[in-house]
Amino acid sequence: MxxxxxxxxxxxxxxxxxxxxxxRLMLRAGMIRQEGAGxxxxxxxxxxxxxxxEQIVREEQDRAGAVEMLMPTIQSADLWRESGxxxxxGKEMLRITxxxxxxxxxxxxxxxxxxxxxxxxxxxxxxxxxxxxxIQWKFRDEIRPRFGVMRxxxxxMKDTYSFDIDEARARASYNKMFVxxxxxxxxxxxxxxxxxxxTGPIGGDLSHEFIVLAETGExxxxxxxxxxxxxxxxxxxxxxxxxxxxxxxxxxxxxxTDEMHDAAAFEKDVPEDNRVxxxxxxxxxxxxxxxxxxxxxxxxxxxxxGGEIPVQMGSYGVGVSRLLGAIIEAHHDDDGCKWPVSVxxxxxxxVNLRAGDEACDAACEKLYAELTGEGVEVLYDDTSAxxxxxxxxxxxxxxxxxxxxxxxxxxxxEAEIKTxxxxxxxxxxxxxxxxxxxxxxxxxxxxx
RNA sequence: CGGGGCGUAGCGCAGUCUGGUAGCGCAUCUGGUUUGGGACCAGAGGGUCGCAAGUUCGAAUCUUGCCGCCCCGACCA
Numbered sequence: 001m002x003x004x005x006x007x008x009x010x011x012x013x014x015x016x017x018x019x020x021x022x023x024r025l026m027l028r029a030g031m032i033r034q035e036g037a038g039x040x041x042x043x044x045x046x047x048x049x050x051x052x053x054e055q056i057v058r059e060e061q062d063r064a065g066a067v068e069m070l071m072p073t074i075q076s077a078d079l080w081r082e083s084g085x086x087x088x089x090g091k092e093m094l095r096i097t098x099x100x101x102x103x104x105x106x107x108x109x110x111x112x113x114x115x116x117x118x119x120x121x122x123x124x125x126x127x128x129x130x131x132x133x134x135i136q137w138k139f140r141d142e143i144r145p146r147f148g149v150m151r152x153x154x155x156x157m158k159d160t161y162s163f164d165i166d167e168a169r170a171r172a173s174y175n176k177m178f179v180x181x182x183x184x185x186x187x188x189x190x191x192x193x194x195x196x197x198x199t200g201p202i203g204g205d206l207s208h209e210f211i212v213l214a215e216t217g218e219x220x221x222x223x224x225x226x227x228x229x230x231x232x233x234x235x236x237x238x239x240x241x242x243x244x245x246x247x248x249x250x251x252x253x254x255x256x257t258d259e260m261h262d263a264a265a266f267e268k269d270v271p272e273d274n275r276v277x278x279x280x281x282x283x284x285x286x287x288x289x290x291x292x293x294x295x296x297x298x299x300x301x302x303x304x305x306g307g308e309i310p311v312q313m314g315s316y317g318v319g320v321s322r323l324l325g326a327i328i329e330a331h332h333d334d335d336g337c338k339w340p341v342s343v344x345x346x347x348x349x350x351v352n353l354r355a356g357d358e359a360c361d362a363a364c365e366k367l368y369a370e371l372t373g374e375g376v377e378v379l380y381d382d383t384s385a386x387x388x389x390x391x392x393x394x395x396x397x398x399x400x401x402x403x404x405x406x407x408x409x410x411x412x413x414e415a416e417i418k419t420x421x422x423x424x425x426x427x428x429x430x431x432x433x434x435x436x437x438x439x440x441x442x443x444x445x446x447x448x
Numbered sequence: 449c450g451g452g453g454c455g456u457a458g459c460g461c462a463g464u465c466u467g468g469u470a471g472c473g474c475a476u477c478u479g480g481u482u483u484g485g486g487a488c489c490a491g492a493g494g495g496u497c498g499c500a501a502g503u504u505c506g507a508a509u510c511u512u513g514c515c516g517c518c519c520c521g522a523c524c525a
Contacts, residue, residue: 009458012459015460016460016461017519034517036517037518091449140524140525142524144449144521151524209525285525353483386483386485386486387484387485387486388484388485390484391484391485392485407483409484
């Protein structure tokens with residue numbers, strides 16, 4: 001993509017409203033634009049990242065055996081009356097009426113709808129288990145939206161729902177999601193730590209929040225360093241195997257958010273050197289809730305001995321739009337974003353330091369064609385802006401690799417490759433730049 | 449929802465207390481000089497002062513109502 005054709009409204013000055021790094025950088029880098037309290041338009045650059053995150057989430061869900069579908073954003077109030085949540089949900093739910101005065105709502109979540117869909121098509125225990133998911137926009141009329149996309153009112157969420165015949169098998173579904181989440185976040189360059197969450201009236205031990213550690217995280221978290229250092233399950237893991245040993249490993253050490261924190265247990269169970277007290281961002285939440293919806297909504301199947309058995313359900317959410325904020329919180333510096341290659345809006349920023357100069361133009365065009373031909377995503381700065389402005393803009397939008405082509409380097413037939421993550425710069429013969437960068441991008445996109 | 453604050457050019461702000469015909473920096477446009485980390489000189493364009501009603505000879509400024517946004521708290525993916 002040529003920058004001269006792109007829409008990238010970067011801001012030199014920091015917007016007054018933005019409090020935290022990710023919000024500030026997303027506004028400054030022209031990724032989002034606020035259209036209302038907690039409501040954002042996704043500008044081209046931000047939209048590309050959103051799509052990449054979504055795709056990683058999708059790939060890992062598919063790998064775990066979940067099946068994608070899509071449910072509407074607008075739901076009927078009657079559906080929610082079946083579960084009793086229409087009155088229970090409160091003002092957080094955006095309620096609307098259509099022209100016939102029917103009561104509708106903009107979905108804050110989809111348990112009721114998926115239960116209705118499931119019960120319409122499944123009759124027998126032989127049809128189980130099932131895991132269905134969708135990636136859809138939700139709306140929760142938060143009292144106080146803040147931190148940009150980290151806590152918007154409208155947000156993109158992946159939610160999976162599992163249906164099993166009994167609790168033991170529901171646990172197997174839960175475990176699949178647990179592993180899928182570890183992998184999903186790792187692929188985005190995030191270290192996520194599962195932390196026991198409040199299971200409320202359901203009870204049991206089957207609820208975990210996945211927390212990403214980041215200095216500017218919204219909540220305080222406590223855990224054992226051994227969890228931070230633990231290796232993410234590899235991509236050859238078989239989701240049909242018994243995953244319990246993996247779950248046991250990741251739940252074997254202390255980890256709690258501030259609301260579940262037990263200072264005494266923390267000090268007793270965790271050696272002093274291993275105590276991590278940090279800030280975190282919740283990026284995922286998995287939850288087993290048994291018959292909470294299947295019972296009132298009559299989602300039942302015929303069991304092996306006849307008779308109707310309510311299905312055991314769980315739900316598993318990932319805050320897709322929120323992840324942009326989380327990734328920036330974890331990967332940025334004072335100059336801007338530092339995108340991991342897997343979610344970067346473009347892999348490479350090609351900077352023509354003197355657009356209009358014959359040699360610079362020719363070298364850039366050649367590199368652009370070569371890299372694009374290799375499948376590398378290139379944002380080519382072909383504008384007539386001054387060098388300083390171009391450098392600052394590239395650092396701000398944070399593409400993983402920058403290729404700088406200027407008259408000075410071309411005198412010795414060289415261009416500069418800069419790695420945004422560590423700031424390393426290297427002068428490389430122009431005719432080798434394409435191969436070298438393409439190889440680096442390919443290598444970074446490999447994941448275990 | 450309680451408490452606090454803001455709304456003036458694309459962005460950041462001054463002007464409001466004490467009413468007199470709207471300003472600064474950045475950005476934008478034109479010309480010129482420049483060009484490897486956010487240039488310089490000269491010139492130009494751009495504002496129903498959030499909306500509405502009121503007071504007044506006269507309102508960005510005073511009064512009332514409404515709308516929008518932000519911050520702190522309780523709540524949340």
